[in-house]
Structure formats: C-alpha cells, structure tokens
Amino acid sequence: AAGVIQSPRHLIKEKRETATLKCYPIPRHDTVYWYQQGPGQDPQFLISFYEKMQSDKGSIPDRFSAQQFSDYHSELNMSSLELGDSALYFCASSQTRTSVDEQFFGPGTRLTVL
Amino acid sequence: AQSVTQLDSHVSVSEGTPVLLRCNYSSSYSPSLFWYVQHPNKGLQLLLKYTSAATLVKGINGFEAEFKKSETSFHLTKPSAHMSDAAEYFCVVSEMDTGRRALTFGSGTRLQVQP
Numbered sequence: 001a002a003g004v005i006q007s008p009r010h011l012i013k014e015k016r017e018t019a020t021l022k023c024y025p026i027p028r029h030d031t032v033y034w035y036q037q038g039p040g041q042d043p044q045f046l047i048s049f050y051e052k053m054q055s056d057k058g059s060i061p062d063r064f065s066a067q068q069f070s071d072y073h074s075e076l077n078m079s080s081l082e083l084g085d086s087a088l089y090f091c092a093s094s095q096t097r098t099s100v101d102e103q104f105f106g107p108g109t110r111l112t113v114l
Numbered sequence: 115a116q117s118v119t120q121l122d123s124h125v126s127v128s129e130g131t132p133v134l135l136r137c138n139y140s141s142s143y144s145p146s147l148f149w150y151v152q153h154p155n156k157g158l159q160l161l162l163k164y165t166s167a168a169t170l171v172k173g174i175n176g177f178e179a180e181f182k183k184s185e186t187s188f189h190l191t192k193p194s195a196h197m198s199d200a201a202e203y204f205c206v207v208s209e210m211d212t213g214r215r216a217l218t219f220g221s222g223t224r225l226q227v228q229p
Contacts, residue, residue, distance in 0.1 A: 031215065033215075033216060033217075035217075042204060042219040042220060042221050042222050043158070043204075043217075043219050044219075045216040045217065045218070048215065048216055055215070056215065056216050058216055090157065090158065092158075092217075094215070096215065102148075102160065102163055103160075103215075103217060104160070105150075105157050105158040105159075106157060107156070107157040108157050
C-alpha cells in the first residue's frame, strides 16, 4: 500500500539559510499535518491543511510557512534557520471526511542546522 | 484543552513477561486516543486507536489497550514481550468534537526488553 512520502530524508543547512521540505500524502487523503520532533522530545504539531486551506495552526515559528498544492502535496518552507531548528520533521496525512483522526506518518526529514 | 500524561519515561521488562505502559488523558470532549510506536531512527507507526466504540481495543503485534473513562486512563498492555518490542511508545489524543484534528503527544515511554 502507498504510504506518505517525504523528501529529502536528510538535509544539512547552515545557520540563516533556508530549507524546503516536501510531503506527498497517501492518494485520496485530503489533509496534511506537519510535526516537529526535537532530539529526545515528543512530536509537536506545527500546522495542518485541509483541501489546500490552512485548517489548524500549532507552534509554528513565524520564520516557517507552509502550503498545500492542488495535487495535495505540501511544502514546509523554513527561513533564517537556527541551530534549534535541528529536528526530525514528520508529515502525516488523513482522509478527513471518512476517518476518525487516524493519521498516517511519513518516515520524516531529519534536518541538521550547523 | 487536551493532554496526555505518560506516567513512566522508561520501562524495562524481560523477554516473555507482560508489558504495561501507562497513560492518563485530560480532555474537555470525547477524545480519540491512540498509541504510536517509534523504533530508533524510524517513523511513527500506529499500534491501535480508541474512537468511542469498544473500550478494549486490540492493535497490532499483540498489543491492546483499555479505555477507562472513570480513571481517565488508556494503558497499553501486551501479555508477553518480544525483543523487537523495544522502542519508544507515545500515547496520543485528539478531539474530533472540537474540529481540532491535530494530535497531542505524550512525552513518550522508552521500553527496554532484556533477554
């Protein structure tokens, strides 16, 4: 069965650089969520999109932005990177109209900021 | 506001003995509750979910959890631990009634399985 795809799987950036993370949800899933998991931490919700509109916002810094495109894939754009942005970034998708909140997670993108 | 508290940050068991990972929740509405597992350097895999149907929920790999509203608990159990069960386990809540579908994770319990 198709799963959530995230790219790249690993990313190394310098401070103050920008990064773009991509997420491709499971086919026919209409909702995408982004989570950030710092070292030794639990995942924290950043932002979500339903049918290409922002549906909920968590602890996403102002330096970050995200969007969902017409093909339902999503991109998380991160600017002015800081050392503290080093984390594992998960994307999850769900079929909101029929699901009961079950979210399927991708393998994550590990971002390292030097 | 919704939250979950995982009562143990580390649990160590011997292979073949029972596993108990404890979770208490706090929710203003009828919660949906989940247990996810994360193996080292891996993504998050859903073990099981509770969504107001049967209070005893069976998941994958022999795990099950019981929703107890009177105790606001959703503890995860397994009769016999296997070495491959060693991982980080997260208790997770969402509040579908409020329309907020984002998941709130507990702080995690690291399960060690000794041979």
